[in-house]
Amino acid sequence: MKGLIIYKGKYGATRQYGLWLGDALGWPVIPAGSETTQQLLNADCIILGSSIYIGKLQLRKWLKQQENLIISKRLFLFLVSGTPLSDKEKLQGYLDANISKPLRNRCQCFFLPGKLEFSKLSWKDKLLLTIGSKLAGAKSDDISMEDYNDVKKEHLETILNAVGKLREVNV
Numbered sequence: 001m002k003g004l005i006i007y008k009g010k011y012g013a014t015r016q017y018g019l020w021l022g023d024a025l026g027w028p029v030i031p032a033g034s035e036t037t038q039q040l041l042n043a044d045c046i047i048l049g050s051s052i053y054i055g056k057l058q059l060r061k062w063l064k065q066q067e068n069l070i071i072s073k074r075l076f077l078f079l080v081s082g083t084p085l086s087d088k089e090k091l092q093g094y095l096d097a098n099i100s101k102p103l104r105n106r107c108q109c110f111f112l113p114g115k116l117e118f119s120k121l122s123w124k125d126k127l128l129l130t131i132g133s134k135l136a137g138a139k140s141d142d143i144s145m146e147d148y149n150d151v152k153k154e155h156l157e158t159i160l161n162a163v164g165k166l167r168e169v170n171v
């Protein structure tokens, strides 16, 4: 089974998860937009990774552009964010708002905790986060502005198990 990992993030959390997955599976890890059409065509299985900024998936546009090409593949999607994994409704909402229903139905989705280092953000992201968290605060929803780093290899266990099962039947 030929596999591929495509990701889009901004400050390294999504990339780190992608690289760990690539190491574990022996699959190429490619930033979205750097892949060739041939690589997409050749893959039987694609793991897609994206972080979330103000409710939007970084991979949103790419998914729209490549939907027809990838929809027939075995697809896994991991989302990296600051939303606690216990807030299932909010996380599911990100999927519903960003991905077409046919594509969502084809993807096995996983949520992974991210990281934030405020001092390293671009001025634009600092501003967005400040405004975003103020707005969220008003709705008693939370987008954290405090630094955190919960990017850990062990969070990949469930996705690796799911891909492993698929590999057992599609050698």
Ligand SMILES: Cc1cc2nc3c(=O)[nH]c(=O)nc-3n(C[C@H](O)[C@H](O)[C@H](O)COP(=O)(O)O)c2cc1C
Residues within 6 Å of the ligand: 008, 009, 010, 011, 012, 013, 014, 015, 051, 052, 053, 054, 055, 056, 080, 081, 082, 083, 113, 114, 115, 116, 121, 125, 126, 128, 129, 132, 143
């Ligand atoms: C400007 C900004 C907006 C964000 N918006 C959200 C959001 O709407 N929901 C959320 O759960 N996390 C949000 N986050 C947290 C990021 O998803 C988290 O930092 C993630 O680890 C980023 O991964 P990356 O470095 O791969 O891009 C935001 C972070 C920043 C800096």
